[in-house]
Amino acid sequence: MQQQSAIYGQWRHVFKLDPDREISDEALDAICMSGTDAIIVGGSSGVHYDNTVDLMSRIRRYEVTCALEVSNEESAVPGFDHYFIPLVLNTGDAEWIAGRQIRALRKFGAFIPWEHTSAEGYLILNPDSVVARLTGAQTDLDADGVGAHVYMADRLMRLPIVYLEYSGKFGDMELIKRVGRMLTSAQLFYGGGIDTADKARQAARIAHTVIVGNIIYDSLEAALTTVQAVHDIAIGQFHE
Numbered sequence: 001m002q003q004q005s006a007i008y009g010q011w012r013h014v015f016k017l018d019p020d021r022e023i024s025d026e027a028l029d030a031i032c033m034s035g036t037d038a039i040i041v042g043g044s045s046g047v048h049y050d051n052t053v054d055l056m057s058r059i060r061r062y063e064v065t066c067a068l069e070v071s072n073e074e075s076a077v078p079g080f081d082h083y084f085i086p087l088v089l090n091t092g093d094a095e096w097i098a099g100r101q102i103r104a105l106r107k108f109g110a111f112i113p114w115e116h117t118s119a120e121g122y123l124i125l126n127p128d129s130v131v132a133r134l135t136g137a138q139t140d141l142d143a144d145g146v147g148a149h150v151y152m153a154d155r156l157m158r159l160p161i162v163y164l165e166y167s168g169k170f171g172d173m174e175l176i177k178r179v180g181r182m183l184t185s186a187q188l189f190y191g192g193g194i195d196t197a198d199k200a201r202q203a204a205r206i207a208h209t210v211i212v213g214n215i216i217y218d219s220l221e222a223a224l225t226t227v228q229a230v231h232d233i234a235i236g237q238f239h240e
C-alpha cells in the first residue's frame with residue numbers, strides 16, 4: 001500500500017462532524033485544536049446547505065484542514081479545502097453507486113474544483129447503521145465478498161480511497177487488516193465505533209486513516225484521546 005500525494009495522503013486521524021448534530025463552541029474549539037489532521041464535515045441524513053455552511057464557517061475560525069463529504073446535491077457548499085464524493089459499492093441500488101452522483105455532476109460539473117475532489121469507494125458493513133438502511137447496503141459479505149469489492153475499487157476502478165464504514169459499531173479488525181494487505185494504490189479509510197484510545201490504536205495499526213465521529217457527541221473527552229492514540233502508531237506498522 002502506498003500513501004498518496006493528495007491533501008489527505010498523510011492524514012492519520014480525522015474527526016467527522018455532522019451538520020445535523022449540535023456542537024457547542026467549546027466542544028468545537030477542543031476538536032479543532034486537538035491536533036487532528038483534518039475535519040470531514042458529513043452525515044447521511046438531515047444535511048443541507050444552511051447547516052453545512054454554518055458548520056464550515058465555525059470551523060473556518062481555526063487553521064485545521066476541513067473537507068466536505070458530499071452526501072447530497074443540496075449540501076454542495078463552496079469553500080472547503082477538499083471534497084469527497086462517496087460511491088457505495090456494496091449496494092444493489094445504482095442510485096447510490098452512480099445515480100445521484102451523475103445528477104449532481106450534470107448540475108455542478110463545470111464548477112467542481114477537480115484537483116480538490118476525490119471519489120471514495122465505500123463499503124458499508126454495519127447492517128444497523130442509518131447509512132446501511134438508507135443505501136440498501138449488502139452488509140452480509142464474507143471475507144471473499146469484501147475482497148471482491150476491494151478488487152473492484154482498488155484494481156478495476158482505481159479509486160483513490162477505499163472507505164470501510166462501520167458507522168456506529170467497531171469493525172472486524174482482522175477483515176480490515178486483510179483489506180489493507182490487498183490494496184495496491186488506494187488509501188484505506190476506516191471509520192466506525194471508535195470510542196476509546198485502545199480502539200483507535202487498533203484501527204491505526206491497519207488503516208492509513210482513522211475516522212472518529214459519533215463519540216464526539218457522546219464523550220468529548222474520550223474522543224480527544226483518540227488523536228494521540230492514532231498518532232502514536234507509525235504508518236509503517238501496517239504490514240505486521
Ligand SMILES: CC(C)=CCC/C(C)=C/CC/C(C)=C/CC/C(C)=C/CC/C(C)=C/CC/C(C)=C/CC/C(C)=C/COP(=O)(O)OP(=O)(O)O
Nearest residue numbers: 043044071072073076078083086100101104129130131167
Ligand atoms: C463551487 C461548488 C458548488 C463547490 C462544490 C462542488 C462539488 C464538489 C459538488 C459535488 C458534486 C457531486 C458529484 C456531488 C455528489 C452528491 C451525491 C448525491 C452523492 C451521493 C453520496 C452518497 C452515496 C450518499 C449516501 C450516504 C453516504 C455514503 C454518506 C457518507 C457519509 C456517511 C457514511 C456518514 C455516516 O453517517 P452518519 O449520519 O454519521 O450515520 P450514523 O447515524 O450511523 O452515525
Ligand SMILES: O=P(O)(O)OC[C@@H](O)CO
Nearest residue numbers: 167168191192193213214
Ligand atoms: O461515527 P463513528 O461510528 O465513529 O464512525 C465514523 C465514520 O466512519 C462515520 O461515517
Ligand SMILES: [Mg+2]
Nearest residue numbers: 018167213214
Ligand atoms: Mg454519525
